[in-house]
Amino acid sequence: MCWLSGEEFHPQPYEQLAASYVADGQHDEARAVLYAKERRQQRDRALLGRVWGLLQDVTVGFGYKPWRAAAWLVVLLAIGGVVYSVWPPPPLKPSESPHFNAVIYALDPSAWISAAGACACLPSLSAWTLCSARSSAGTAS
Structure with a gap:
């Protein structure tokens, strides 16, 4: 060629x-x-x-080379899992919060959005302060 x-x-x-x-x-x-x-x-x-x-x-x-998209997903999921394992968001109510799974948290796109500074969170993350503190601060009147 x-x-x-x-x-x-x-x-x-x-x-x-x-x-x-x-x-x-x-x-x-x-x-x-x-x-x-x-x-x-x-x-x-x-x-x-x-x-x-x-x-x-x-x-x-x-x-x-569409397989690269899957490779990027795996790499970003691994990075997110490691980051959230090392620095997990503290729960709002420790006695009521579910068990924290860093990989599942990294898989949720709203975790990445809220980590970037946006206030768009899914209900699955509402027990963790990374997302909830920003949402409640942004919606208070």
């Missing part, structure tokens, strides 16, 4: 090579060619387009 990545970008050779691979039943090679096309195309974009392209490349490989 080195011969495709010249100075000037033309998508047609990439697409024709990918179609040739598909016709031969080599779908993995076709995806690799189309992925290379997307990566090469990024060089000619404006800064904002390159940043957006980099985000798409890292997260899901422009759609040609």
Whole structure:
């Protein structure tokens, strides 16, 4: 594929090579060619387009590597589980609160939203002060 990545970008050779691979039943090679096309195309974009392209490349490989999304979920869940295990939010009422599970807490998107400073909490987290203190402070009149 080195011969495709010249100075000037033309998508047609990439697409024709990918179609040739598909016709031969080599779908993995076709995806690799189309992925290379997307990566090469990024060089000619404006800064904002390159940043957006980099985000798409890292997260899901422009759609040609969707398993990366699952990998990111696992990595973020592990980070959240470790962070909330080390620094768990204190319960509002220790005698009435359920057992705290850091991984389940990290899985709840409202934990990430409330940790970022927003006041959008789900009822499942209402026993923990990280979320409840912010919600009650934001709703007091």
